[in-house]
Amino acid sequence: xxxxxxxxxxxxxxxxxxxxxxxxxxxxxxxxxxxxxxxxxxxxxxxxxxxxxxxxxxxxxxxxxxxxxxxxxxxxxxxxxxxxxxxxxxxxxxxxxxxxxxxxxxxxxxxxxxxxxxxxxxxxxxxxxxxxxxxxxxxxxxxxxxxxxxxxxxxxxxxxxxxxxxxxxxxxxxxxxxxxxxxxxxxxxxxxxxxxxxxxxxxxxxxxxxxxxxxxxxxxxxxxxxxxxxxxxxxxxxxxxxxxxxxxx
Amino acid sequence: xxxxxxxxxxxxxxxxxxxxxxxxxxxxxxxxxxxxxxxxxxxxxxxxxxxxxxxxxxxxxxxxxxxxxxxxxxxxxxxxxxxxxxxxxxxxxxxxxxxxxxxxxxxxxxxxxxxxxxxxxxxxxxxxxxxxxxxxxxxxxxxxxxxxxxxxxxxxxxxxxxxxxxxxxxxxxxxxxxxxxxxxxxxxxxxxxxxxxxxxxxxxxxxxxxxxxxxxxxxxxxxxxxxxxxxxxxxxxxxxxxxxxxxxxxxxxxxxxxxxxxxxxxxxxxxxxxxxxxxxxxxxxxxxxxxxxxxxxxxxxxxxxxxxxxxxxxxxxxxxxxxxxxxxxxxxxxxxxxxxxxxxxxxxxxxxxxxxxxxxxxxxxxxxxxxxxxxxxxxxxxxxxxxxxxxxxxxxxxxxx
Numbered sequence: 161x162x163x164x165x166x167x168x169x170x171x172x173x174x175x176x177x178x179x180x181x182x183x184x185x186x187x188x189x190x191x192x193x194x195x196x197x198x199x200x201x202x203x204x205x206x207x208x209x210x211x212x213x214x215x216x217x218x219x220x221x222x223x224x225x226x227x228x229x230x231x232x233x234x235x236x237x238x239x240x241x242x243x244x245x246x247x248x249x250x251x252x253x254x255x256x257x258x259x260x261x262x263x264x265x266x267x268x269x270x271x272x273x274x275x276x277x278x279x280x281x282x283x284x285x286x287x288x289x290x291x292x293x294x295x296x297x298x299x300x301x302x303x304x305x306x307x308x309x310x311x312x313x314x315x316x317x318x319x320x321x322x323x324x325x326x327x328x329x330x331x332x333x334x335x336x337x338x339x340x341x342x343x344x345x346x347x348x349x350x351x352x353x354x355x356x357x358x359x360x361x362x363x364x365x366x367x368x369x370x371x372x373x374x375x376x377x378x379x380x381x382x383x384x385x386x387x388x389x390x391x392x393x394x395x396x397x398x399x400x401x402x403x404x405x406x407x408x409x
Numbered sequence: 410x411x412x413x414x415x416x417x418x419x420x421x422x423x424x425x426x427x428x429x430x431x432x433x434x435x436x437x438x439x440x441x442x443x444x445x446x447x448x449x450x451x452x453x454x455x456x457x458x459x460x461x462x463x464x465x466x467x468x469x470x471x472x473x474x475x476x477x478x479x480x481x482x483x484x485x486x487x488x489x490x491x492x493x494x495x496x497x498x499x500x501x502x503x504x505x506x507x508x509x510x511x512x513x514x515x516x517x518x519x520x521x522x523x524x525x526x527x528x529x530x531x532x533x534x535x536x537x538x539x540x541x542x543x544x545x546x547x548x549x550x551x552x553x554x555x556x557x558x559x560x561x562x563x564x565x566x567x568x569x570x571x572x573x574x575x576x577x578x579x580x581x582x583x584x585x586x587x588x589x590x591x592x593x594x595x596x597x598x599x600x601x602x603x604x605x606x607x608x609x610x611x612x613x614x615x616x617x618x619x620x621x622x623x624x625x626x627x628x629x630x631x632x633x634x635x636x637x638x639x640x641x642x643x644x645x646x647x648x649x650x651x652x653x654x655x656x657x658x659x660x661x662x663x664x665x666x667x668x669x670x671x672x673x674x675x676x677x678x679x680x681x682x683x684x685x686x687x688x689x690x691x692x693x694x695x696x697x698x699x700x701x702x703x704x705x706x707x708x709x710x711x712x713x714x715x716x717x718x719x720x721x722x723x724x725x726x727x728x729x730x731x732x733x734x735x736x737x738x739x740x741x742x743x744x745x746x747x748x749x750x751x752x753x754x755x756x757x758x759x760x761x762x763x764x765x766x767x768x769x770x771x772x773x774x775x776x777x778x779x780x781x782x783x784x785x786x787x788x789x790x791x792x793x794x795x796x797x798x799x800x801x802x803x804x805x806x807x808x809x810x
Contacts, residue, residue: 171565175487175495179552180718183748221495227563290712309713355715359744390747393758394740401706 178218180356219253236274256350292331308353412483422635426652546570735765
């Protein structure tokens with residue numbers, strides 16, 4: 161079995177150890193005999209819907225995000241088409257913001273997003289920094305949690321009726337007010353959580369791998385379980401941090 | 410003296426070079442915020458010269474208050490984003506601080522860092538240092554290098570030589586902005602295992618072969634910065650050569666502690682750029698079979714531990730027979746190595762630092778050395794534990810000695 165991953169702008173958007181997320185996708189695929197074909201997608205390189213099963217985009221500094229934003233806008237329709245056709249997508253922090261409708265900075269200037277996720281972001285005054293714990297239910301009837309770290313000045317607001325990634329147990333989340341965190345449309349997930357997110361939350365890595373394979377298999381396969389004791393121990397510490405000190409300026 | 414990495418070591422080298430001839434007010438224990446500088450001044454009645462390492466975030470404020478006759482800027486790497494914010498924001502604050510300096514004040518900068526070369530552009534009293542030895546360059550920029558896009562036009566720089574992180578001999582292929590000519594350079598660099606480094610120090614006053622008893626290219630940069638700042642302060646090449654030769658590592662930065670018939674080698678790690686150089690230095694000298702790595706997440710370490718995923722630990726994995734992980738985020742370190750390719754069977758989880766140190770030392774053969782990579786507060790705690798066992802003097806005693 162094969163899985164093609166397209167990592168958007170790794171040279172520019174890599175500020176929160178995004179390669180940790182890629183390493184988890186690669187290893188957990190390999191341990192199950194799934195061949196993961198990792199490809200980068202840079203400035204000026206076209207996205208052809210159907211070529212990739214799973215996309216990844218991370219966050220960058222303001223300067224780097226401004227450098228890639230026009231290029232991402234040009235790729236927007238193809239990425240949206242790919243997700244509609246069943247591709248999975250994980251977008252973290254700045255990448256998450258750019259997948260929404262727009263990002264409005266402190267001066268009021270708007271950086272257009274690609275509208276793949278139904279939200280918009282407005283820059284706020286104080287950065288929201290700290291550990292986060294979420295409750296999620298990506299598959300109906302299967303409640304799970306995510307533990308990560310957030311560091312963002314942008315306040316993200318979901319469109320009416322849009323589905324968040326999860327509800328905030330501890331931490332700020334999208335905007336520090338409505339207790340939503342992240343956004344999800346079909347196999348596409350956007351979130352502020354880094355840490356990186358996937359090593360200590362391997363269930364989400366497996367969910368993304370299964371969703372990506374579903375594009376080829378018709379439905380998400382049942383993946384072989386792996387020994388995740390270390391992952392669970394790391395998540396427990398992260399979740400405890402969120403409970404004791406998350407969501408505070 | 411400010412930098413993301415090496416400010417304590419560089420300032421201590423300068424103290425060694427110039428300290429014989431002038432009485433210094435120097436915050437050598439590393440208290441590098443406004444309060445630490447004030448305390449050092451209060452404690453140094455009658456000093457001739459203030460020598461302060463200052464925190465990157467505190468540099469503009471301190472520089473504005475003490476109006477230095479020289480500033481030395483060593484490097485800017487991404488570090489503790491939860492505490493310092495983005496690199497660009499620090500750089501902008503540094504730029505303002507440098508432009509607010511007294512026009513007669515010296516700006517000593519690492520010209521191999523495009524950000525710093527840019528900050529010093531146009532200053533007349535400037536001294537630019539860098540490495541000029543492609544034989545020690547890396548094949549390519551490391552993962553997640555910072556400042557690799559042209560300051561002027563945004564195109565990726567071409568590197569004739571990349572030395573440490575994004576530090577190197579760069580040139581923009583589009584607008585031709587490039588590393589400025591070096592006033593002080595290191596050439597013909599040679600390493601002697603983990604023991605020492607030597608190089609030709611090329612200066613306007615002549616060339617001198619110097620040696621410093623520290624390993625690694627990052628310490629060549631520290632020695633270059635110290636030599637350059639000392640020259641600006643009026644030291645001669647004899648002082649520089651002698652001072653570097655008798656230098657002893659600042660606490661926790663390549664510090665050997667005797668533990669009975671074994672030794673413990675402490676190598677502070679605190680951000681990807683610094684940790685990558687520690688890893689490279691260890692691998693070049695023969696990677697160890699056992700290693701203790703300790704990760705804390707206090708404010709001084711950074712509460713966000715994601716940076717360990719940007720460190721290239723992989724070159725150590727092949728030769729590791731056992732990895733002991735410790736500190737308040739030991740579990741995250743274990744994951745970092747597991748997903749870096751280390752068999753989880755080889756990972757020993759010992760979150761308590763005292764337990765980890767005892768376990769690590771006991772498992773080290775007699776006459777052998779345990780290599781320890783701690784983050785800042787883990788390093789302080791390990792030294793405290795070692796001091797309680799009578800192995801090492803507390804650094805505050807050394808600081809006033």
